Amino acid sequence: MNLTLYVWRQAGPGEPGAMKRYDVPDVSPDMSFLEMLDVLNERLLERGEEPIAFDHDCREGICGSCGMVINGRPHGPQRKTTACQLHMRHFRDGDSIYVEPWRAAAFPVIKDLVVDRSAFDRIIEAGGYISVNAGAAPEANVIPVPKDDAEAAFDAAACIGCGACVAACPNGAAQLFTAAKITHLGLMPQGQAERQRRVVKMVAQMEDEAFGSCTNHRECEAVCPKGIAITTIARMNRDYLKARLFGKG
Amino acid sequence: MWIVDFFRSALGKKAVMAVTGVVLFGFVLGHMIGNLKLYQGPEKLNGYAAALREVGAPFLAHGEALWIARLVLLAAVVLHILAAWQLTLINRRARPVAYVKQVSVASTYASRTMRWGGVIILFFVVYHLLHLTFGSVHPDFRAEDVYRNVVVGFQNPVVSLFYMLAQLALGLHLYHGLWSFFQSLGMSGPRLDVLRRRFAVLFALVITAGNLSFPLAVLSGMVS
Numbered sequence: 001m002n003l004t005l006y007v008w009r010q011a012g013p014g015e016p017g018a019m020k021r022y023d024v025p026d027v028s029p030d031m032s033f034l035e036m037l038d039v040l041n042e043r044l045l046e047r048g049e050e051p052i053a054f055d056h057d058c059r060e061g062i063c064g065s066c067g068m069v070i071n072g073r074p075h076g077p078q079r080k081t082t083a084c085q086l087h088m089r090h091f092r093d094g095d096s097i098y099v100e101p102w103r104a105a106a107f108p109v110i111k112d113l114v115v116d117r118s119a120f121d122r123i124i125e126a127g128g129y130i131s132v133n134a135g136a137a138p139e140a141n142v143i144p145v146p147k148d149d150a151e152a153a154f155d156a157a158a159c160i161g162c163g164a165c166v167a168a169c170p171n172g173a174a175q176l177f178t179a180a181k182i183t184h185l186g187l188m189p190q191g192q193a194e195r196q197r198r199v200v201k202m203v204a205q206m207e208d209e210a211f212g213s214c215t216n217h218r219e220c221e222a223v224c225p226k227g228i229a230i231t232t233i234a235r236m237n238r239d240y241l242k243a244r245l246f247g248k249g
Numbered sequence: 250m251w252i253v254d255f256f257r258s259a260l261g262k263k264a265v266m267a268v269t270g271v272v273l274f275g276f277v278l279g280h281m282i283g284n285l286k287l288y289q290g291p292e293k294l295n296g297y298a299a300a301l302r303e304v305g306a307p308f309l310a311h312g313e314a315l316w317i318a319r320l321v322l323l324a325a326v327v328l329h330i331l332a333a334w335q336l337t338l339i340n341r342r343a344r345p346v347a348y349v350k351q352v353s354v355a356s357t358y359a360s361r362t363m364r365w366g367g368v369i370i371l372f373f374v375v376y377h378l379l380h381l382t383f384g385s386v387h388p389d390f391r392a393e394d395v396y397r398n399v400v401v402g403f404q405n406p407v408v409s410l411f412y413m414l415a416q417l418a419l420g421l422h423l424y425h426g427l428w429s430f431f432q433s434l435g436m437s438g439p440r441l442d443v444l445r446r447r448f449a450v451l452f453a454l455v456i457t458a459g460n461l462s463f464p465l466a467v468l469s470g471m472v473s
């Protein structure tokens with residue numbers, strides 16, 4: 001198939017950027033979106049041009065490194081699919097495809113399609129953990145977990161931290177990411193001791209970063225490659241209000 | 250102070266918006282239901298308006314309950330707008346560069362028009378107070394004759410049209426706001442998630458339909 005790509009090119013942080021047009025002939029429908037970019041980059045290198053920078057690692061949809069807005073949607077048109085798992089057969093011969101980096105004040109562009117997502121790391125550092133003695137792994141069945149809780153926690157733990165939620169949100173909010181972590185840990189018995197402190201600290205960090213605030217558009221949930229639901233956001237709100245209004249501080 | 254501290258957080262502001270929003274929803278619902286007395290004729294409607302001033306007697310003097318209600322509503326309006334204003338600024342700053350191409354997948358017309366819809370409602374409320382509460386922009390206002398004020402007021406088609414447009418804006422605002430109320434306060438669950446959506450649809454429809462009916466009834470000559 002033959003495609004026309006419009007890709008955001010930006011030389012470095014704070015530099016001006018622009019959409020640049022590339023004609024990409026001979027694309028196999030079996031390629032992933034990233035493989036298609038690889039092929040384009042090979043051709044650019046042959047021509048002595050600067051290849052397009054983009055983040056990637058596992059290429060199997062589990063690490064959260066990849067991420068770009070493809071035709072106006074984070075990770076592209078296929079639901080619950082990361083850009084690395086998106087295949088070119090979902091496009092048609094002759095298509096024009098727009099490729100842009102995540103757009104959010106909290107995710108400044110480093111180069112081309114690569115953005116700085118360390119704001120997410122700082123939210124995790126603020127409280128996205130459980131303080132336990134990290135000795136030998138305890139016997140798995142010592143602490144019983146109700147089945148429903150285990151499943152809901154697991155659903156939330158599926159978050160790979162790619163940032164598509166922020167990219168899709170018209171407010172550039174990180175609610176879904178933060179809520180997924182809070183839900184994951186807050187549902188487990190091991191997470192109870194720090195539950196209140198965790199939600200207060202993680203929300204405070206989230207708000208200190210340049211993220212916006214939720215207006216319940218639900219765009220995040222719709223583009224999340226892992227299908228994290230906004231019920232996690234409700235849980236975060238509930239835990240936060242409890243901790244702030246009735247908590248022990 | 251902890252409440253000021255709480256309001257500093259964006260999540261706190263959302264909670265304040267939810268609580269003040271639901272207070273205003275309660276008022277709007279009561280206001281619409283009370284206005285249905287328009288269909289029972291002048292005595293009933295004027296009697297109802299007069300009775301509102303005596304609520305709380307003998308503990309409260311004439312008009313006192315009404316003023317307490319007005320102060321509560323005013324506080325709710327001020328906090329609702331203040332929080333919305335501040336959150337809007339935060340959200341604008343969070344997305345400084347727009348996408349060249351963006352498609353919305355899940356947001357609704359109602360969710361995207363909350364801010365401007367709110368502004369329209371604010372202008373409407375100011376006009377409505379001057380029109381039918383204080384009478385200063387009413388062509389022939391008589392303080393004791395609410396029924397007549399409404400009928401004369403709505404006989405002007407331009408005024409009626411503006412009222413109706415504002416009610417549509419209010420309906421959209423309620424449709425998204427009532428649902429958001431539950432979400433912002435963390436009220437969610439498998440059953441509740443279905444119910445809260447239905448609740449929002451039902452009350453947005455009921456309030457909009459009721460409020461639209463008043464100018465329509467006057468314009469069509471059903472009420473005169």
Ligand code: FES
Pocket residue numbers: 055056057058059060061062063064065066067082083084085160
């Ligand atoms: S590269 Fe790991 S999720 Fe796409």
